[in-house]
Amino acid sequence: MRHVVIIGNGIAGITAAREVRKGADDKITVISSETDHFFSRTALMYIYMGHMTYAHTKPYEDFFWAKNRIDLLRAHVNRIDFEQKKLTTDNGTVLTYDVLVLALGSKPNRPGSLGTSLRGVQGLYGKPDLDQMEQLTAEGIQKAVVVGGGLIGIELCEMLLSRHIPVSFLVREPSFWRSVLPEEESQLVTRHIRAHHVDLHLNTEVTELHDDGSGRVGAVTTKAGNRLDAQFVGVSVGVSANIDWLRNGPLDVDRGILVDEMLQTNLPDVYAIGDCVQHRNPPRSTNGAVRRPTEQIWYTGRIMGETLAKTLLGKPTVYNPGVFFNSAKFFDIEYQTYGDVPANLPDDGSLKTVYWEHPNGEIGMRINCRADSGAVTGMNALGIRQRQDVWTNWIEQSRPIQHVLEHLPQANFDPEFFRQHEATILAKFNAENPGMGVELKAKKGLFQRLFA
Structure with missing residues (x-):
């Protein structure tokens, strides 16, 4: 029986532990000095604001871990002997491992x-x-x-x-x-x-x-x-990888722990996932866009945990996060972004953009496309909820902007009776592109979204 030791109980480490347990009988130990149990880090602000309690942010009951034979150790690892495959914690515990997963997270910068x-x-x-x-x-x-x-x-x-x-x-x-x-x-x-x-x-x-x-x-x-x-x-x-204590050792590190396409480090049986990772060869999305070598995003940590678990279960899998996306909330404004939406358009004229903003100044949408083919490359939405699966498919399939605008209601995820803005977005596009004559061909609704 292998002993899989995971340092870090964030989304990356816990996902890896859960997925390995589903497919193997390995002994699994998760070590963290932060908290006893995994919690949703993105919900910290809502605890402070009184919308939630800490208990509400724990996706699993405390008994879940023992029931699933995932051992939790509250301690701080201060030394790893990679050659002997053992580590030492601040409370004197010494553990040996067969597989070591470094899910060390990141830390706030203080320059x-x-x-x-x-x-x-x-x-x-x-x-x-x-x-x-x-x-x-x-x-x-x-x-x-x-x-x-x-x-x-x-x-x-x-x-x-x-x-x-x-x-x-x-x-x-x-x-x-x-x-x-x-x-x-x-x-x-x-x-x-x-x-x-x-x-x-x-x-x-x-x-x-x-x-x-x-x-x-x-x-x-x-x-x-x-x-x-x-x-x-x-x-x-900003934040940076929590790896300063691993510098000047045998592990290859730069801004993060350097890993290959399988999330393996330069050392045998040692892997890294989550915020602490730096990809030697950054992955490409299915539409060809290159991802950043370091990405401190919740969902990429989850995907890394799932990917690594497949490899550890005997199905070597390359990390592929797919089309970039992110979301946030700026006070009352919900923000979503899909694909590639740079802060400034490239000087070479390779991208075109259409931006629409509501007269109230609190709702907006931008759609970027290639200048040569018109294929949509990315989108920003502020104050308009959009469906991730629809936008991902459009970007992966390089759908032309005319098609996207014609079927824009398919992506709308706002509740029923919310004011719709697709017609005015399309009208602005037509005004800026005379002769295109793009018209809406899809209506919002599950049937139309699935079968249009």
Whole structure:
């Protein structure tokens, strides 16, 4: 009987453990120093805001693990002897393994002046961060600052405002998440953030954090010389693989743990999955788009766990995450993206785009396509719910934009009686492309979606 040891109880590690258990009688041990049990990391903000409890974020009852013979060990691994195939934890436990799976996750970045030990300065990645934030913000703070844009940054703002804590949001870009979102979408979300009473500062960077005299942060100074009072500073300047303790050893690492197409490292019987991974040869989507070598996304961790389990069960499987997608919520606006939607169109003119925005300034859709063939390559939706399976198929099959616009209602996932916008989106396309004369050929509805 093999002993499969998995370090990390996030979505990647737990998926691998569950899938291996379904097909083998191996001994499985999952080690984590963060929590006793797997929980939904993406739900942390809802615990803080009172919408959920920690228990609600655990997909499985606590008895599930023993029932399925998956041993859980709450400990921190501080040394791995890859040659002897054994590891040591901070509580003195020594385990030997036949297969080692590194699902180490990532950690918040703390560059420059943000790399301080002042109390009240923190990121938001795991349960310990949430617990610390609960404690710090319950101490009667008057003002908070969030440094850095992106998804975690806007979540921190919403969390703090839910406790009636005024917050300043410092973003170094000219508008929110401009390095990821095209100009129009970025401006739309920027307006929405300000409408929710966030003190948003653009083109702003922090140069100094000030001690209030007790070892706690009391204020920040920006590059422009402005001083903002703050007893809590949330840091949201990206994450990096949690692998510093593995550097200078036999394991090949760069920005992440380097793996091949089968998620195997350079060492025998050692694999890596999830946020800590860096692909030597990044996978391609079925439409030919190249994925990034590192991707800290929930669903890619799940797919890696499923893929690795197949290999460990004797069915060698190449990791293939398919067409890129992501989703988020910016206060009241739901955001979805599928395929390739760069922040700026390439200078070579290889892509064309159609962007439509509702007059209320809070709903928008962008569709990108190839300039030569018209094949759709990606889509952004803000405030309009879309069906992932429909968009994935259109992008995989290189459907021309005319076909997509004609059948756009098939992708609509908004509840019944919601106002539909497909006709106005199509009208804008026709106005910008005279002579095309594209007309809607599909109606929203299950029958039409399946058989149109």
